[in-house]
């Protein structure tokens with residue numbers, strides 16, 4: 001499929017009037033991509049490609065499947081430099097940056113630049129050097145191949161090789177292609193197509209009665225007067241959903257749906273070495289749990305970092321390098337070759353190297369292939385848990401690992417088992433999965449106590465808190481493990497939920513001796529209802545940059561308190577490359593970093609675009625274990641605010657609870673406090 005055809009269809013998706021229309025349009029696109037397996041490679045040769053998996057991933061803004069730990073590692077400034085170079089000698093990276101400040105969105109900037117002028121120079125740009133994206137019309141597969149080889153660039157000179165490769169691609173783009181490419185490279189697709197839409201579209205495209213390709217267009221588009229409808233039944237959608245849960249790869253699942261149908265999807269299994277999304281929890285009370293489950297599985301809620309550990313003991317103990325096509329579908333049969341322990345974060349990043357003692361521990365204890373879920377906690381010399389921030393000092397570390405291993409000791413608490421021996425356990429009830437866990441890792445398995453009354457749960461909670469843990473988890477003992485699901489089968493119970501995980505969407509430079517550092521940070525929460533594709537950015541609609549987060553985010557306050565000088569320096573270094581707008585001493589960032597922020601209360605406020613403000617916000621830590629997609633949402637802030645309003649109803653008239661007071665406390669200059 002030509003990249004231009006994909007870009008043109010992708011662009012139109014945003015104009016679809018409703019969810020069903022979008023799903024149908026995506027389904028049509030998938031059918032077209034799935035049929036078009038005869039790309040030319042730019043030199044006119046027909047190549048045997050299957051664009052379907054790539055198109056599906058591109059739609060979701062991905063080059064690699066979610067379980068794959070490879071990244072493009074292209075920052076905004078490198079992308080701007082490549083764009084400037086492709087736009088000709090009269091355009092500098094600073095010009096691109098200025099346009100971005102005005103437009104607020106990289107795709108719009110890319111579409112407005114004229115990349116045609118550098119065509120004659122393409123040979124210097126990497127396209128023909130690498131042989132994957134030569135002259136002629138760009139194809140989806142050529143773009144994919146070029147981005148994959150770009151991702152593989154490492155070591156000395158890799159930055160400039162990446163810049164060259166991107167230059168080569170931009171240089172061959174028309175405006176619609178350039179818009180899509182820039183967004184894809186920076187992971188900001190803004191097509192209004194979420195994972196649920198793609199899931200439904202896969203079912204609709206390949207599993208509905210009658211092929212979409214042959215259905216009557218008028219009927220499909222509702223031109224016959226009927227409202228457009230989806231034909232795939234619940235079973236088909238459930239089969240796609242389940243296959244997505246176990247494989248974590250939309251591209252692979254789309255191909256499987258097309259080629260093997262519902263039966264093929266149902267046969268998909270977990271693979272050791274291919275991480276799945278973590279099952280998540282909702283807040284809940286003992287009463288909720290007893291009412292919903294009857295018998296309640298009570299576990300300690302450990303205050304650490306989530307890990308998913310994969311291990312298949314065997315002769316080879318291969319490394320999970322993630323660098324070949326095989327890892328995109330399965331690890332093959334690990335029982336034959338073995339797979340050394342691999343540890344994945346909640347976001348499926350490979351953190352094995354940072355946690356060697358956890359890998360060694362598992363390797364020394366386990367003698368059967370397993371996938372376990374758990375929490376790694378920092379402990380003191382007595383083995384008592386230390387605050388969550390301590391474990392983060394270890395979590396993504398690339399240097400000084402041996403020294404830090406001495407400094408911050410870790411303990412693994414495993415609480416679930418997804419696979420043991422050659423059996424997938426996702427559909428087994430928690431009780432059974434827990435038994436398998438105890439068989440596989442008896443010393444590290446969290447205790448699971450079955451309770452039927454609130455007093456027993458309260459006692460377990462008191463014991464957990466006294467032992468220095470965060471609270472308790474209340475689980476349905478009969479429930480399956482549903483990857484990625486934040487359902488009602490796992491409830492978390494902490495004494496007080498007083499923090500939110502927010503995205504840093506802006507900052508203000510400090511003053512005096514801190515003029516080189518950011519001082520105050522503007523916090524955003526995810527707001528999927530914010531029109532993510534109006535192409536305008538919010539710059540024109542809000543009064544100031546500090547009230548103008550990126551599309552898809554709503555601001556809830558600023559934090560300056562609780563950040564040490566060392567943390568300020570670290571935050572500045574990490575955030576500076578993500579500046580997209582600057583106005584005086586105020587900057588806006590593209591979303592890259594999640595921070596946990598404590599607060600005393602959430603109150604309505606016209607000051608921030610969320611309509612709420614955190615009162616007494618206080619920096620707690622960077623959530624290294626969370627991506628921006630995992631940050632809290634505006635819906636959660638609303639719920640928390642409603643809870644706050646209820647709990648402080650008797651406080652009516654409290655003069656401190658005004659927007660002004662919120663703004664004042666935001667800027668209290670006591671950020672040196674530990």
Ligand SMILES: Nc1ncnc2c1ncn2[C@@H]1O[C@H](COP(=O)(O)OP(=O)(O)OP(=O)(O)O)[C@@H](O)[C@H]1O
Nearest residue numbers: 280281299300301302303305306375415446473492
């Ligand atoms: N026994 C346990 N079972 C499940 N999760 C546990 C357990 N102990 C600690 N946890 C942690 O609690 C989290 C469950 O809460 P949730 O799904 O809301 O994730 P979260 O957003 O990281 O929440 P929080 O900030 O409360 O840890 C898990 O992601 C896991 O990291």
